[in-house]
Amino acid sequence: MSYLKKDSILNYSKNTNTMIDLNDLYDRGMELHYIANTAYPLTPTSVREYAIKGSEEIHGFLEKEYDKVKELALYFHVPFCKSRCKFCEYVVVAPNEAEMKDEYLKAALKEIELYSRIVRDDTKIVGFDIGGGTPTELGAARIEKITNKLLNTFNITNDITWSIETTPYNAVHKFDELKDIRQLGFRRLSMGVQTVNQELLKKMEREGDTLLYRKAVDAIRKAGFNRFNVDLMYGFKEQSIEDFKSTVEYTVSLAPEYITLYEMRYKLTQIATDAFSVTRNKVNQQYRVAYEILTQNGYKGNYGKNTFSRIENDHGTSDYLTNRVIKATPYLGLGAGAQSLGLNYLAYNQGAATKSIIKYMNEVEKGIFPIQDIYQLPEEEMMAKALSVMFYFGFVDLKAFKQRFNKEFTDVFGKEIDYLKLWNLAEIDNNQFMVTRNGVAHLSGVIPMFYSDRSKNELMTMNIEKILK
Ligand SMILES: C[S@@+](CC[C@H](N)C(=O)[O-])C[C@H]1O[C@@H](n2cnc3c(N)ncnc32)[C@H](O)[C@@H]1O
Ligand code: SF4
Incomplete structure (x- = not known):
């Protein structure tokens, strides 16, 4: 299937001694749109050649790595929910x-202790999120212990906005806890609505209806949160464009400060094979309809961005995520299954694959970093990871790229940028490399242009049926 054809622009791959035609790469990204998205690397085993093995080697590596980190975003993962939604x-x-x-709390406090020995005292914390799962499921008292430990360990200042997540059910039924969490200092709260379609919610085994959502918003406001985000999801097999439109309209009536649109990512979910029934065209139309409703109602965001904000000069995402996306700031993920990205490494904590906390707790108990996999990545892999995430906002800030990698974006990706400009998929304006509206509609063809040689080849040759399941 060819979406675009032009004279070939060939890209030499050092890894495989082959030439990759950017037309073919683009076509393949469009074909595998449910995998060529902002999640990088493409599979859990893609970068295994860079794995660091052995707890002592890992310890030594992390010690050196954190000695170089000047700014860090912090994340703590709560892997508990009342029940599991099928799409999650x-x-x-x-x-x-x-x-x-x-x-779990006991282990988490110990894990923080382990990092307190290697993160420098003068490393500035530029964002702090507690996510999940459903953090409110852990209870305010345990969250307070984690937060206090982090405050006593790291250089967290008041000028950043701490952010936390809840479900609508917990916002209503754990109101006192919500108030306590606000009192702890969390100013931003994010809640998933996903959809108002009752049949879809039922199929996904998720609780929710418009009455519950409304009550949840009342509770959140009463608790004192005034940086409130609602998550919505699109790209489901059973979700029409009209259907998503009514969800977005309903959400606008709830008047949150921010609304985030998540395109369903199918990889490794319980409904992975539904991916084959979702067309790019439908997903694009759903995004476009949502964009129009949001911008007509005072929510701002460039076309292609997922989070829309009605607050001036505020991206709407948490400081943790904003720093990750725009500046590729290193982030430390604590808790079972959490992901971390350093200046030169990518790691997943124990539990990422098994979705269990047992090994995480056992390893912390032994005094070793509870890491399932850690990869020391070469620069082109770090860039591919950072750029894939940047497309979450639909643009690359050229100054931020230079600051992070000490190289000009336009020098590193000259050929790819020319290709994308030629096809009106992207443009450079005002120190930003921006995906155009056409590029947003073809984003899965755009993102692979910035993959490493290795992952370009991987995308071209992968067996998709095997990977999705
Ligand atoms: C950790 S969850 C949200 C917090 C809370 N547990 C809830 O469900 O309301 C963060 C958001 O990720 C999104 N999400 C979950 N699974 C997803 C998937 N497979 N693809 C894309 N987005 C997903 C949902 O919109 C969800 O609200
Ligand atoms: S979407 Fe939220 S509530 Fe549902 S399983 Fe995922 S984290 Fe839990």
């Missing part, structure tokens, strides 16, 4: 482990 891609434990919250 996150690390959420099975009900039998949901009773181990106190043990």
Whole structure:
């Protein structure tokens, strides 16, 4: 299937001694649109050649790595939910482990202690998120212990906005806890609505209806949160364009400060094979309709951005995510299954694959970093990871790229940029490399242009059926 054809622009791959035609790469990204998205690397084993093995080697590596980190974003993962939604891609434990919250807290405090020995005292914390799962499921008292430990350990200042997540159900039924969490200093709160379609919610085994959502918003406001975000999802097999439109309209009536649109990512979810029934065309139309409603109602964001904000000079995302996306700031993920990205490494904590907290707790108990996989990545892999994430906002800030990698974006990706400009998929304006409206509609063809040689080849040759399941 060819979406665009032109004279070939060939890209030499050092890895495989082959030439990749950018037309073919673009076509392949469009064909595999449910995998060529902002998530990088493409599979959990893609970068295994760069793995660091052995707890002592990992310790030594991290010590050196954190000595170089001047700015860091912090994330703590809560892998508990009342029940698991079928579409969810996150690390959420099975009900039998949901009773181990106190043990989990104990392990988390120890993990923070381990990092306190290697993160420099003068490393500035530029963002702090507690995510999940459903953080409110952990309870305010445990969240307070984690927060206090982090405050006593790291250089967290008041000028950043701490952010946390809840479900609508917990906002309503754990109101006192919500108030306590606000009192702890969390100013931003994010809640998933996803959809108002009752049949779809039922199929996804997720609780929710418009009455619950409304009550949740009342509770959130009463608790004192005035930086409130609602998550919505599109790209489901059973979700029409009209259907998503009514969800967006309803959400606008809730008047949150921010609204985030998530395109369904199918990889490794319980509904992975639904991906084959979702067309790019439908997903694009759903985004376009949502964009129009949001911008007509005072929510701002460039075309292609996922988070829309009605607050002036505020991207709408948490400081943690904004720094990650725009500046590729290193982030430390604490808790089971959390992901970390350093200046030269990518790591996943124990539990990322198994969605269990047992190994995480056992390893912390032994005094070793509870890391499932850690990869020391070469620069082109770090760039590919950073750029894939930048497309979450639909642009690359050229100054931020230079600051992070000490190289000009236009020098590193000259050929790819020419190709994208030629096809009106991207443009450079005002120190920003921007994906055009046409580029947003073809984003999965655009993103692979910035992959490493290795991942370009991987995308071209992968067996998609095997990977999705
Ligand atoms: C950690 S969850 C949200 C917090 C809370 N547990 C809830 O469900 O309301 C963060 C958001 O990720 C989105 N999400 C979950 N699974 C996804 C998937 N497979 N693809 C894309 N977005 C997803 C949902 O919009 C969800 O609200
Ligand atoms: S979407 Fe939220 S509530 Fe549902 S399983 Fe994922 S983290 Fe839990």
